[in-house]
Amino acid sequence: MSSFPISEACPADAVPPGRIGYDISADQLLLHTLQSEEAFDALCSAGVLVSDPSRIDPFLVDAYDWLYRQMAARLTTAGDGAIWLWAQITRRDLVDSCGHSIGQVLLTCKVPRERVLLSHYGDWHSVLNKFPHIPELRGESDEDNTACMNRRYDDFVARLKAAGAWGAGIAAWPTDLRADVEQGWESIFDPGNYGRFESWQATMHTLRAEDIVKAVRIRR
Known part of the structure; x- marks a missing residue:
C-alpha cells in the first residue's frame, strides 16, 4: 500500500495554484514527473521505478549514452537508464504537459540532490541534435x-x-x-551559466516510492 496520497484531477487542477516552489540549489529537490499508469503501478508494486534504455529512439542513442556517462560520473547511484523529471518549470507549462498526458499520473517528488543530475532543458537540445553548444x-x-x-x-x-x-x-x-x-x-x-527563470530537467537512475509526496491521475 502506498504511503502517499493518490487522487484524480483534470489538468488545470492537478497542479495547485500559485508558485510551485522549486529551488534547484536545495539539498532536497522538489521534482515533478508524468508517468504512465503502467509505470506507476510498477512503482507501487516494486517500490522502485527504473527506465528501459532499449526504448530510446535510435537517433537519440548517442545523446543518451553521453548523458548516462555523465550520470555515472556525477551521481552517487548507478543504473543503466534515466528517469526524467522537471526540476523547474512554470506552472502553466506543467499544466500544459498534464493536458497532453491524459491517463497518466503526475508525481510530486522530493529527492536528495546527490541522486539527481540537473540539466538545462533548452540547451539539452544541442546534445540531442549532436551540435556544438x-x-x-x-x-x-x-x-x-x-x-x-x-x-x-x-x-x-x-x-x-x-x-x-x-x-x-x-x-x-x-x-x-x-x-x-x-x-x-x-x-x-x-546553473551559474544561466538566469533565474530557466527550465531545468532532472535525471535519476531510479525513482523510489519513498521519494513520492503525492500522485495525481490525470483525467479529462
Missing part, C-alpha cells in the same frame, strides 16, 4: 552570438566532412572534435 556570453548582443554560433557550426561541419564523418554517429567523429564538443556540452549542468 555555444553559450550566450553575458553582455553579448544577439548579432554577435549568432555570428559566433555560425562560425562554430561551420567549423564543426567542415571538420566532420574532412574526416568523412558527416552524418555519422559520435563514435566516428575525430577524437579531438568529439572531446571539444562533449566538453562544451557539460556547461548545461551548471
